[in-house]
Amino acid sequence: IEVNIFDKNNNLCLYANLTVDFSVAYKGTDNKTQTANFELPANATTKGSLCEKSSLLKLNFENGHSWSMNLTTDEKSYQANTITFSYNLNDTKLFPNASSQGNFYTSSMRTVTVNPDIKDVGIGTSYSCMSKDTIQSDTVNQTLWNVLIQAFVENNSTSKNGEFTSCIADLSTTTVAPTTHGTNSTTAAPVTNTTSIAPPTTTADTGAGCLLANFGLRIGLWRADEMNLEPNKTTASGSCKANSSELVLVSDSMTITLTFTNDTKKFHLSALNATGNTSFANTSLSLWEASLGSSYLCNKEQNYTITGLLTLFTFDLHVQPFGVNKNVFSTAHECSMDDINILIPIIVGAALAGLIVIVVIAYVIGRRKTHVGYQTL
Template structure:
């Protein structure tokens, strides 16, 4: 009997992994109108505890997946639009959307999984229903366009990883079907080979972009519900973005400075996380998330995401990384680095910081606490100390040599 149960579980397991890998179509409707539509494939890698340690479940979104109409919404009455898909024995995938009027994005990615499902989580120690959420999702598109990404894209959500592929999706839809105009993800832009340009006897010189210079230092702050400042930051920011240029018909690298007086500030503060969002003229949105470890009382920059919609781009650029470990400091202190730093987010996007000081937790009296300096600043301070010590040592050696030489010259004379 035990072998029979094991065989049934094994068959169900292979059905989940192998039998349901094709794309599913999901729609959220309000009356006779469709407001969210998604055609996608998704797989999940979930680590869970067993009696023998830990195990990892690999699950695909089955084609039997349906939309939970009670949890999904078009976002009426000021609420955010939600697409919630349910599958299997108590599992669910949720996508929450937001918009700034010209762009829309996935603001929340939620995964719910039921550990009491033995076909997916054999020998699990718990029978809990676990819900994990990520607010750093690099899925963005222009309003009234379809977000398209055929390339696999993975997102960390708690102890799980969600991977989308063959994805077409649109929120805030004006019609009942996906828009024919598409916003293509960066991965698809890089993998697509542009057609060769027609031969020309005289090649026009490629214009060399002028470096923007050192960015202006901005002062940014986030307040909590009672109006108290909970996050402080001062820094110059420079964006390094690789994207496909329409005018040059190839991938180029743009270096763009963030201008403080053209930037709007928003964000939020929680007990163990703090977010700073900077938006420049509705064309650039930069999101920082800091995480606090309550056990060690250390915090760090854990996530950065960027949405850029610049004139020469073939499609909006989006990039996100929620597994970073930058700007590490101690609770009750600020982090400072006057030297230029380069924070690599993804291969196509890095961030240069200048004269940076930030404190996302434990802000009092609206001022920075004592700073912990970065290693580069410490090294720059150490160099003049070493040079000064070396010069002082050289002067001392010369002085000693002079005194010894003078003493020997006096010893050479005899008294008559």
């Protein structure tokens, strides 16, 4: 959920973009402990949030549930003092068969307050934590992740693309250093992953692959070093259907799912999902397009912004997600970057040919002017 809180003068004073997962233990009507797992909904409202000497981010969702964070400042930095979660056991959708549902004598509301480790965040900067941070209490576990918060915003401007204070979990994340293989390799490009996915069991032609891919892949995560997918640490799998194919790459730190679709004439990469410490997804891509029956080829390095937090780099990309015959790539449709390189020698050759024609024409004209022949006496 992403929210903006404004003060009484309609100035932006608090920004938050975060995900919160809840795991709540409660007693059922059979006196056995049950667990409710749910997520802070994206349609939560901000009624009750305020910005004064201290700031309160309050998010309310259906049936009386609310989640709030109280933040204070010493004018140089700010911190989150408490997180308060109130939930209603009368909500039969989230807490079916709860024995503590309220009546005339008792309340169905429960409240837990915990102390998060968010402190010493400089004024004018944001607190960032992409990693999952679970805060435990007796009956409720709250897991915060993909967190970006800025309290006490100045001049209506946040630092979403500027300075951050990162949580310890993000700072301790390890990345894979780029490596090269082969005696004649001198670049820092990632090594190549080559995959040939076997067709699904429902296909009669079990001896041939249904998707071919050959590429170097590098992942760039927001506020983290770039990492390569190394072939000796990456496994490939997938599936193929008439109008969609899926390539799944699993490394030590991340799982990447590439989804290709076709409209019976052309195919393209339509979705990418990456999961690790955090999850990133874009289901409205239109990349690597080529005609059915052909493959897509791009030898040059390309980079794509998949989400605001994830960038994909490809090297020596060659992919064919449909119509593979005998495990061999079909005729390639080359990307525009490669097409330009092909055109350069053609243009140079055409220019030289044109120059030769001009020289020949000039020579012929010169010969005709100097040849005057015999004159009559």
